[in-house]
Amino acid sequence: MSDLPKDTYARNALTTPTRSKERADWDRYSLHAILDAGYLCHLGFVRDGRPVVLPTLYARVGERLYIHGSTGSRPLRGAQDDQGLAVCVTVTHLDALVLAKSAFHHSVNYRSVVAHGTAYQVTDPAELRAALDAIVDQVVPGRSADCRPGNAKELAATAVIRLDLDQVSAKSRTGGVNDDEADLDLPYWAGLVPVSPVRGAPEPSPHTDVPLPGYLAGPAC
Known part of the structure; x- marks a missing residue:
């Protein structure tokens, strides 16, 4: 049992937000659920003394993130040596627009x-x-x-970097509008506008003559 992962990730200065700390979460399974619900991440690193952030695809396998790239990519080349590449990876889901009666209290619900x-x-x-x-x-x-x-040729042109999940945390906002009491009677609409990604109907290529596979035949999501 001692070899099983703990239920929470470590809390430290690097993984604790400086603002709205009450929205932070280090629960391992909640955090995995956020990662598993997406596939687009943003990969941040420093190149020639300047910050760079790139969008790319990823997958979680156990306690690791695998991040897709090209062998010609500079961050991938930087991860080739034994020292590796210092990175910051972010994943975000937008769940709702929060429209308040005051501009100041507008927000979003997110994970x-x-x-x-x-x-x-x-x-x-x-x-x-x-x-x-x-x-x-x-x-x-x-x-x-x-x-x-x-x-073999395609694999030689493709690179993947591996990041162990260690220094990691989640942050989210849920719930409704937090208007000031003095603004509650103002004549403006306030509330939530839900936001969710939607996958459209599959469009076969001209060279496709096989039935739609079952994993694409379900409800759009």
Whole structure:
């Protein structure tokens, strides 16, 4: 039992927000749920003394994030050596617009994760293939088994970096409008406007002559 992961991640200066600390969460399973609900992250690092943030795809496998890139990408090259690359990875879901009667109290409901650490390039061929399959399935569950796997040339042009989930926390806002009591009778509409991603109806390519796979035939999401 001692080898099982603890239920919470460590709280420290790096993983504790300086504002609205009551919205922070270090629960391992809540944090995993936020990561598993998405597939687009933002990867931050320092290049030539300047901050850089890039959008890219990711997958969570256990206590690791696998982040997709190209072998020609500078952050991926920076993660090749034994020292790795210091990164910050963020994932955010927007759930609602919060419209208050005052401009000051407008807000959004959201769920987010911030992970700090040192990323390393995945070099083991078996781990690289598994990581790429996981990234494909993070976007469309079941897809990796229903397409041609990468060949040697394609794998040579693809890179993945690995970040262990250690210095990590979640932050979220839920609930309604927090208007000041003095503003409650003002003649303005206030409330929530829900926001959610919607996947449209699949559009087959001209070279597709097979039925729509079951993993795409469900409700749009």
